[in-house]
Amino acid sequence: xxxxxxxxxxxxxxxxxxxxxxCTYTATGYPSLFWYVQYPGEGLQLLLKATKADDKGSNKGFxxxxxxxxxxxxxxxxxxxxxxxxxxxxxxxxxxxxxxxTFGKGTLLTVNP
Amino acid sequence: xTGVTQTPRHLVMGMTNKKSLKCEQHLGxxxxxxxxxxxxxxxxxxxxxxxxxxxxxxxxPSRFSPECxxxxxxxxxxxTLQPEDSALYLCASSQAIAGMVASDTQYFGPGTxxxxx
Numbered sequence: 001x002x003x004x005x006x007x008x009x010x011x012x013x014x015x016x017x018x019x020x021x022x023c024t025y026t027a028t029g030y031p032s033l034f035w036y037v038q039y040p041g042e043g044l045q046l047l048l049k050a051t052k053a054d055d056k057g058s059n060k061g062f063x064x065x066x067x068x069x070x071x072x073x074x075x076x077x078x079x080x081x082x083x084x085x086x087x088x089x090x091x092x093x094x095x096x097x098x099x100x101x102t103f104g105k106g107t108l109l110t111v112n113p
Numbered sequence: 114x115t116g117v118t119q120t121p122r123h124l125v126m127g128m129t130n131k132k133s134l135k136c137e138q139h140l141g142x143x144x145x146x147x148x149x150x151x152x153x154x155x156x157x158x159x160x161x162x163x164x165x166x167x168x169x170x171x172x173x174p175s176r177f178s179p180e181c182x183x184x185x186x187x188x189x190x191x192x193t194l195q196p197e198d199s200a201l202y203l204c205a206s207s208q209a210i211a212g213m214v215a216s217d218t219q220y221f222g223p224g225t226x227x228x229x230x
Binding site: 034036041042043044045046049089100101103104105106 | 117119154155156158161169203205218219220221222223224
């Protein structure tokens with residue numbers, strides 16, 4: 001079935017460091033791909049999405065490019081801030097339905113001042 | 114209120130209690146979801162409602178009973194829970210079209226932190 005695999009955390013960085021969180025997927029066809037973020041004590045928020053191959057999703061300085069040749073959707077940010085500390089989830093629709101999302105296990109990011 | 118709201122935000126209950134979690138979405142969506150988020154486990158989809166009809170039940174124990182009276186409200190009724198049911202319960206909503214799917218972006222509420230003693 002459709003699935004995502006994202007790098008295990010936790011990831012600890014200093015402020016202004018470069019961030020990469022890897023995500024690879026297995027899917028039938030070319031589904032939309034998502035990154036969600038969960039800040040401490042909150043629910044998940046959509047961070048960015050890409051709907052087709054070679055699309056780049058971006059938001060709040062984060063970017064991810066939909067690469068079908070490597071089946072990847074890695075999350076990047078050039079300069080992280082303390083406020084980026086959160087858990088990041090890669091996700092894709094699954095089960096042949098666009099309304100059912102499958103999430104990765106999540107990657108905890110801690111950014112120190 | 115905007116977005117997706119959940120009440121209560123925190124709940125402590127004994128194994129013999131009956132309680133309910135409430136979710137309300139103010140986005141005009143017609144699909145709603147319950148997820149369970151436990152420590153060190155992937156997010157688990159529990160139930161899906163599409164136009165008030167349940168379209169997914171992921172083998173959830175009967176001690177969890179969902180109710181969707183209209184497209185804006187979703188409840189999760191709890192009874193005789195076990196300590197392992199302690200988790201963050203998240204509600205989400207999305208736009209869908211009857212008989213087919215449309216937008217696949219889900220919008221989440223802040224969750225209810227449930228502790229079963």
